Amino acid sequence: MASESGTLTSSEYISHHLTNLTFGKLPAGTTRYDGTVVGESGTWTFAHGTEAADMGFWALNVDTMFWSVGLGLLFIWLFQKVAKSATAGVPGNTQNFVESIIEFIDDNVKSIFHHKNDLVAPLSLTIFVWVFLMNAMDLVPVDWIPFVASEMGISYMKVVPTTDVNATLGMALSVFGLIIYYSVKEKGVGGFLAELSLQPLGKWMLPFNLFLELVGLFAKPVSLALRLFGNMYAGEMIFILIALMPFWIQWILSVPWAIFHILVITLQAFIFMVLTIVYMAMAHDHH
């Protein structure tokens, strides 16, 4: 499929496939990819090549948002359809499928999280299914959607939202916010601070304790985000590298890798979910 990209070199092909479609404002004085210089008031445009870096924070990865929201809506639509017609009688195929997922999540939540909280189970369900769907975009052959997009005039299209660190970090930080919120709600500000500073070594080692606990606290969202991102990014990279090979060898490599990846995408969604439940349980537990 590298041949379809024609004139691109291998490294250009790879970096093209790993670049998001970013919309943002280029500041004044930036030299664009075609050599023109952005005028006085800057310009709102889609980034080309490395221009996304010049846009700074106030830019949006349109492809990431499009696919993640689209897949989220797919999840919501499917589950809400079942929820609306949910019957205690004999379930249909779709309801059966949805129920088995819900029971799976419910079992996991009940075995880890022993407090009263109506948010945790739906949160876990959303994480598991949504992350799974986003990861599953990995299994679509790497050139199909970008090719269609480029035919439509869209030059960059990264279809796996979880290979964008913004997406995983956005979710991880939301979970982090919930951890802080429930820690404070359950233990009070004082209790939470005491938990951060008075253990594991007692009050005479307070600064050391605080340092240790803060590192542990901030490691939670970072590890959550980077684990998912790293796994999916690496997997996508392998698919891209396989796509660079001659066509007759591609399927020999990409099929086993795709089959293996079915395991990885499920596992990563599951790990993200379980860790979230564990963190929520830790936030509720009094030490």
Place this chain on the structure above:
Amino acid sequence: MNINLTIIGQAIAFAIFVIFCMKYVWPPITAALAERKSKIAEGLDAADRAERDLQLAKEKAAADMRQSKDEAAAIIEQANKRANQIIDEAKEQAREEAERVKNAAQAEIEQEANRAKEALRAQVAVLAVAGAEKILEASIDEQAHAQLVEKLAAEL
């Protein structure tokens, strides 16, 4: 790989999906699951109960059967007894009747015999007188000898 606004966009989308899920997806489905669970429990309960009822009914039927058999046997026994009794009674009656008839016959025979004796006696007296008349050839005063003849007849 730039950190940008997408991080907030993703967080907002995440929050919306979670809230939607919490409001409209999770409760109805888990409610349906719980309802089905209780329905199944009820069904199993009912099955258990029905089985117990069946067992009881079977036992009751067997007991009824046993009782009926006992009753039937008692009735048959009673009937046999009664039959025997009736036969005995009939026998007794027949015997009594026979006795009675026999007695009556005997009494009649006796009566007849007495009557015949009486008749004979009367005739013997006459015959004796006639015999004596013949023997004596004399005229004997019947009246004078009547007493003697009657005495003779009474001795017969």
